[in-house]
Every structure is written in structure tokens, then in C-alpha cells.
Amino acid sequence: MKPHGEELTSVEYIQHHLKNYTVGEGFWALNLDTIFFGWLAFALVALAAWRLRKNLTSGVPSGLQSFLELIVEFVDSQVKSIFTKSSRLVAPLAMTIFVWVFLMNALDLVPVDLVPKLLGMAGVTEAKIVPTTDLGTTFGLALTVFAIIIFYNIKFKGPVGYLKMFLFHPFGKWLMPVNIVMTAIEEVAKPVSLALRLFGNMFAGELLFLLIATLIAVQVLIPLQILLGLGWAIFHILVITLQAFIFMLLSTVYLALASESADEH
Amino acid sequence: MSINATLFVQIFTFAIFIWFTMKYVWRPLTKVMDERNQRITDGLAAADKGQQAEEEARKQAEIEIARAKEQAAEILGKAEKRRAEIVEEAKNEAKAESERLKQAAQAEIEQEVNRAREKLRSQLAAIVIAGAQKVLEKEIDEKAHAELVNKLVSEL
Structure with missing residues (x-):
């Protein structure tokens, strides 16, 4: 086989x-x-929302509703403890990140050969089903967050305050050129670290699954392959959740930093 | 493994997803959850209020019962007094009536006695005169002796 x-x-x-x-x-x-x-993954959430749209109740919630409320409550408590200004965007944004990244990561638990084999029958030659092992996805998320960070900086600090942050931070006005470089690196590092952390973790996880899968070539090692695969999958449940959580949390932290006014900085 | 235009598609997807979550997931759910919080708060407040009202009603009822008891005792006292009064009155009345009846009877008796005595006296006078006539066997001037006889009779 x-x-x-x-x-x-x-x-x-x-x-x-x-x-x-x-x-x-x-x-x-x-x-x-x-x-x-x-x-x-999006469709899954949309389906849940569509199924709930008429059954939403402030009385005793159904199973699906309580599950979603659980997530909302969890995200809301995280965001409220970090992002103190009032915003209609940040909490739903955080929830979107958490849910979407989690669902995309969760595809990592699908056996590595299952979907490529199935799609192979339909003539699809290659398939890498975990979207977060694609830099396009992780940078797509990170750059969107980055755009919102810049928007919040300008909104809360004002264009001048934002410019001042580049000029006078962190070393004061006598080291202005150094400040610009430092702050630019600091700012750019945010989306890059967001994107690469998620990509790195998920890519490494996928790679390890593939490595374990190659053990199947040697008949004696098949029990070992099953054991390792199972172990890594169980451990990976943690990684999947943790990475989604970290992405959400750091995005919120960056937005909270961006929303500080110029004097607070 | 390099970045390609998938990036833009994913940014687009992400933006739509954020919008969708805001509008169709986050807002309705938080609204419902806030409503539920409000309902629970209201319910607890109502329960507290109800308990307070019950406590008050209980106290009020106790006061009412105490007052009713007091009133009942008062009424009983009055009734007792009134009963004694009525009995006393009846007793007095009966006594007075009996006294009156007794007096009337006595008066009647006295009258009757007097009448009898009067009758007796007048008849005695006539008998005495007749007796004297017979004794003397001579005519007595009735007129001249009537005064004397009457005097005798009245001395009886």
C-alpha cells in the first residue's frame, strides 16, 4: 500500500x-x-448562523446556540480584558479570526492521504487541504489585521500622532533616523510574526504527519506509524486551538496598542 | 510554497467573513445574551421584591390578627357586663313589682276591713236602739237619744 x-x-x-x-x-x-x-470553513459558520437565525432566544438556548454563545463569551472576555476602548469591530474580528483559523487548522486532523486520494479519482492531481499551511492565507489574515492596525493608529492617534510615533519613538528626538527604522521594523514585524507563526506551526505539523505517513512503506513499522500518527494528532488538537487563540489574542493586543492615544504611548 | 494571488482571495474572504460575523453572528448573539442577562436581573429583582412584599403582608396580617383578638376580647367584656346589667335590672324590676303587688293587696285588705267595720258599726247602732227600746218599753225620743247611742257605738 x-x-x-x-x-x-x-x-x-x-x-x-x-x-x-x-x-x-x-x-x-x-x-x-x-x-x-x-x-x-466559512460556509460551516454561515450554515450555523442560518440555522440559528429564527431560533435565537433569550430564554433557554438550544445546543447550537449555547455552543456559539460559549465562543462569543470566551472571545468577548478575552477582548474586553485587552482592548479597553469601545469598538464594534474588534470583538467580532477576534471571533472571526479564532473560528476561521481554528476550522482551517482542524483540517490538519483529516488523514493526509484521504482527500488527495478522493480528489485524485476526480482528476485533481494535487491537494493540500489545510489552508493555514499556505502563506497566502496566513498573510491574508495578517495583512488585513495590519491594515486595521494602521487604521486604528490614525483614528486614535491622529495622522500627526501616528507620524510622531515613527519619529520620536523609542529614543526621543535626537535619534530620529534610528527611530524611524526601529518603529518601522516594530510595526512590520507584527503582521510578519502573526503570519509566519501560524504558517510555521501548521506547516511543521503537516510535515510531521507526512513523515509519519511514510513509515507505512515498511511493513514492520505500520503499528508504529499508527501509534505515532495517533499521538501526534492528539497533540495537534492542542496546537490547532492554541495557534488560533494566539493569532486572535495577538491581533487584539496589536489593535489595543494601536488604539492608545499619542500621550499614552 | 511562494505567495501568489491566493493572498488577495483570502483577504477578500476574510473581509467578508468579518462582515458576516459582525452582522449575523456577533450582533444577534450578544443581543440575545444581553436580553437574557436583563431577564435574569429582572427576575431576581422581582423575586426579591416578592419576598419583601410577602414579609410585609405577613407582618400586616399579624397586626390585624392581634387587633382582631383585642377587639374580640373587648366585645366579650362588654357583653359580660351587659349581661350582668340585664340580670340586675330584671331582679330589681321583679322586686319592685312584687313590692307593689304586696302593697296593693294590703290596701285592699285594709279597705275591706274598714268597710266591714263600718257596716258592723251601723248595724250595731240599730240593734242597740232596738234593744234599748225593748228594754225601756217606752218610747224613746229617737232623735234625742240617737246622739247618745252613736257616741256609744263609736266607743266600741
Whole structure:
């Protein structure tokens, strides 16, 4: 039962599984698998919201409603403890990040060969189903958050206050050029660290699943493969949740920092 | 593994997802949760109020019962007094009546006695005169002796 035919070596197998199903060439190519499974996660939430829309009650909530309320309450308490200004955007944003990243990460628990095999029957040659192992997704999230960070900086500090932050922070007015570089690095590091942390964790996790899957090539090692796969999957439940939580929490922290007025800084 | 246009699609998806969450998940859910909080707060307040009202009503009832008891005792006292009065009155009345009846009877008796005595006296006078006539066997001037006889009779 060697994956994808006899002629594939372990390296080829792994490389094959790390390729997206892509249309187009160069930069303008689209990773259809990433996009599809991203939308699938969205659709799941939309389905839940659609099913709930008429049954929402302030009385005794149904199971689905209590589950969503649990998430809302959890996110709300996190956001309230960090982001003290009033905002209609931050809490739903945090919830979106948490839920979406969690659902996309959770696809990592699907056995690595299952979906590519199924899609392979339909003629799809490659498939990498976890959208968060795609830099496009993680940077997409991080850059959106970054845009909101800049918007909040300008909204709460004013354009002048924002500019002052670049000029006089952190070393005062005599080291202005250094300040600009430092602050720029500090600001750019935020989305980059957000994106790369999530990507790195999920990519490494996926890679490890693939490595464990290659053990199947040697018959004696199959029990070991099952044991390792199971162990890593169980551990990965933690990673999946934790990464979604960290992404949400750090985004909120960055937005809270951005929303401080110029004097508070 | 390099970045391609998927980035823009994911940004677009993310933006829509944020909008969707805000409008169709976050807002309705928090609204419902706030409503529930309000209902629970109201319910607890109402329960407190009810308990207070019950306590008050209980106190009021106790006061009413005490007052009723007092009134009942008062009425009983009055009735007792009135009863004694009535009995006393009846007794007095009866006594007076009996006294009156006794006096009337006595008066009647006295009258009767007097009448009898008068009758007796007049008849005695006539008998005495007749007796004297017979004794003397001579005519007596009735007129001249009537005064004397009457005097005798009245001395009886």
C-alpha cells in the first residue's frame, strides 16, 4: 500500500503532498484547494448562523446556540480584558479570526492521504487541504489585521500622532533616523510574526504527519506509524486551538496598542 | 510554497467573513445574551421584591390578627357586663313589682276591713236602739237619744 504508486520515494511523496492545486502561472496563480477549504470553513459558520437565525432566544438556548454563545463569551472576555476602548469591530474580528483559523487548522486532523486520494479519482492531481499551511492565507489574515492596525493608529492617534510615533519613538528626538527604522521594523514585524507563526506551526505539523505517513512503506513499522500518527494528532488538537487563540489574542493586543492615544504611548 | 494571488482571495474572504460575523453572528448573539442577562436581573429583582412584599403582608396580617383578638376580647367584656346589667335590672324590676303587688293587696285588705267595720258599726247602732227600746218599753225620743247611742257605738 505504498502511497501513489510504487515508483514514488518518500521525498517525492512528501513533496507531492506539499503542492497546492493551482490554476494560472507565476504570481497570479490561485491555489484552488486553499481557497475552497477556506470557503468551506466559512460556509460551516454561515450554515450555523442560518440555522440559528429564527431560533435565537433569550430564554433557554438550544445546543447550537449555547455552543456559539460559549465562543462569543470566551472571545468577548478575552477582548474586553485587552482592548479597553469601545469598538464594534474588534470583538467580532477576534471571533472571526479564532473560528476561521481554528476550522482551517482542524483540517490538519483529516488523514493526509484521504482527500488527495478522493480528489485524485476526480482528476485533481494535487491537494493540500489545510489552508493555514499556505502563506497566502496566513498573510491574508495578517495583512488585513495590519491594515486595521494602521487604521486604528490614525483614528486614535491622529495622522500627526501616528507620524510622531515613527519619529520620536523609542529614543526621543535626537535619534530620529534610528527611530524611524526601529518603529518601522516594530510595526512590520507584527503582521510578519502573526503570519509566519501560524504558517510555521501548521506547516511543521503537516510535515510531521507526512513523515509519519511514510513509515507505512515498511511493513514492520505500520503499528508504529499508527501509534505515532495517533499521538501526534492528539497533540495537534492542542496546537490547532492554541495557534488560533494566539493569532486572535495577538491581533487584539496589536489593535489595543494601536488604539492608545499619542500621550499614552 | 511562494505567495501568489491566493493572498488577495483570502483577504477578500476574510473581509467578508468579518462582515458576516459582525452582522449575523456577533450582533444577534450578544443581543440575545444581553436580553437574557436583563431577564435574569429582572427576575431576581422581582423575586426579591416578592419576598419583601410577602414579609410585609405577613407582618400586616399579624397586626390585624392581634387587633382582631383585642377587639374580640373587648366585645366579650362588654357583653359580660351587659349581661350582668340585664340580670340586675330584671331582679330589681321583679322586686319592685312584687313590692307593689304586696302593697296593693294590703290596701285592699285594709279597705275591706274598714268597710266591714263600718257596716258592723251601723248595724250595731240599730240593734242597740232596738234593744234599748225593748228594754225601756217606752218610747224613746229617737232623735234625742240617737246622739247618745252613736257616741256609744263609736266607743266600741
